[in-house]
Amino acid sequence: MSTKKLKNLNLLAIDDEVLILNHLEKNISYLCKSFKAIDNPLDALEYFQNNKIDIVICDIRMPVMNGIELCKKFKEINKNIIIIMISASNDSAYLVDAINIGINKFLIKPYRIKELIVILEEFAIQINALVEANAYNNFVKNNLEIKSKDFNESINSLYQYENAINKTNLVRKINTNGEITSVNKKFKNLKDIGKNELKGNSLLNFKKILEKIEKKALYKTLNIYNEKIYLHATYLPIFDTNKKIKEILEINHDVSEIYNLNEEIKKTQKAIIYMLSTVIETHSKETANHVQRVVSYSEILANKYGISTPEIELLKMASPLHDVGKIAIPDYILNKPESLTQEEFNIIKSHSSVGFNILKDSDNKVLSAAAIIAHEHHENWDGTGYPMRIHGKDINIFSRITSLADVFDALTQDRCYKKAWSIEKTVDYIKKESGKKFEPKLVNIFLDSINEFIKINQKYNEIN
Incomplete structure (x- = not known):
């Protein structure tokens, strides 16, 4: 890619560490039309309101106002502004908010300037394509x-x-x-x-x-x-x-470049979701491939159930967050090897409602679907589940699918409180729960697809 594309860009960088800003200015400012480095979020917001900015480079952790809060205000002013968020590896608590406001790219510290320049070049091409598309549409509208x-x-x-x-x-x-x-x-x-x-x-x-x-x-x-x-x-x-x-x-x-930009945003959302789900699984000491297996099982069930391709893709993006509420559950309960007391079990059950409350207010399509799954994936087909005791098709199909996929994976893998079940024992259990815990149609699809489930189980097998 040619850095000539950057000549038309107006960049704004915000970081409370002056040394980082100086490093960015030294290596990037000469490539752009304008480059402004600001170490105070409030000053950055004022500058953004009064100047044309194409791309924002923003750190998450800052005093007075963190990067998420600042970029949300940027998006309120200009919903199309492209934002590259600079994140430390321990910033996972901000990931849901980042998806919700539409961050375009995440860079994890430490990053290389060359890596940042490549990203800027890609966005520059997409910005130019969008400008051309708008000009074209106006031309057709006004003249043809x-x-x-x-x-x-x-x-x-x-x-x-x-x-x-x-x-x-x-x-x-x-x-x-x-x-x-x-x-x-x-x-x-x-x-x-x-x-x-x-x-x-x-x-x-x-x-x-x-x-x-x-x-x-x-x-x-x-x-x-x-x-x-x-x-x-x-x-x-x-x-x-x-x-x-x-x-x-x-x-x-x-x-094409505009659609590529949309794909880039989707990839960023997916990456953030997987980062967050990995943090959740690590918190509960579950295996690293649990999320990947549940997504793969869910895709098989959804496809054979007859769900449309766009809806399947939405399910695959949202299902990794089904246990997001476990963030609020104390470690000593999540990882307790002995039987739980009734009080401890009630605390565990609260993760469904906690997850829903974390995600429910989002306008993002993926997070909205994830909120429903988080809330309902422990509801049972016969109405004996929790937290709402809804039943049958009142339970969202995404939740019904995730429930079966999650249970199959949980039973066939070691957990702190049990050893892994055999495939045969797990299949027998799911058969018995048809019409009780699980929708019968989904159980039939599962039984017809058991060889595909076994292949995925073996591919991502983490049992020692």
Whole structure:
């Protein structure tokens, strides 16, 4: 990547350690349009309000106001601001809040300046892509929308701007049979575009496009090629003198970098969630691969239950936080090898409600789903569970799935209070609990998928 992209960036760095700020300024400021280093969060907030900032680099632990509180205020001012959070390894208590406010990237101390520069370069490309996309959308909106009252002017504008569009966008022309009759140079040079998308071939979705533009005289959609290229496409009809469509102009803008930015945010969320879940499992002295196994078991159950792919991905992101409430449970209870007293068991059971209360107020889709799972994963199909004693399909499907996956894993692994059960004994237990603890449909799916469960169990096996 070229550091030339950084020349357009306005950076703000906040850290209460002046030596760190001096180090950043020395190594980064000359690459950017502007670089401001501030050691006081309140001064940083005032500067942010009065200046254009593209990227914030912010430490978590600071006096007066910590980095999470400060960045939340930044997001309230500009929800699209890109934030790189600098975190110490013992900052796990802040991870849920970081996900909730939408931190774009986490760097763990100590980090290398070269690593930070690479991240800045990636964000610079994405910022530039977003600027271009906004300009493109404004251009289409202001100049190319065809309305009946100004039909002639719109067509005239289309011809006037065609040359400019060809130079700045990816353009194809399609005849009324759906055949691609012309492809401009920018489209031809696009990487990862197959030959079947070039001149002489037919559009697979042409019938849908034609129906849309015949109704609205304009159609916009997102086309994805080879799962790598994302093109925002606008289809405009070109009419003959009898007002019949003679061809269709397809104007594309490459928004791949914007989608990559969204993927980067998802990866950051996933990384933070796994960091937090690892802290939780370490707290309760459970095995490091418990989370990975539960996620893998849950994916099998969800897929065969018939849940949609986006919902499965949401479940995989949220389920690792099912025991987040254990953070509030004392170690001597969590790791007690003997039988618990009734009072201790009641404290253990409180982790469901504690986890829900930690996550419930989040607007983040993943954390909202995690709140439900944390609250309900000890509810039983027959209504004998806790904390709410709900039953059947009143229990969210994410919670029902996580419950079975979690129990299978807990029984087949060593815990401080028991030795691991055999697969056979665990399967017998889950069979007996069908219709009681577990939804019968899920138990049937589990039994049909037992070989897949065993493979995952063996792959992430930590029994000595």
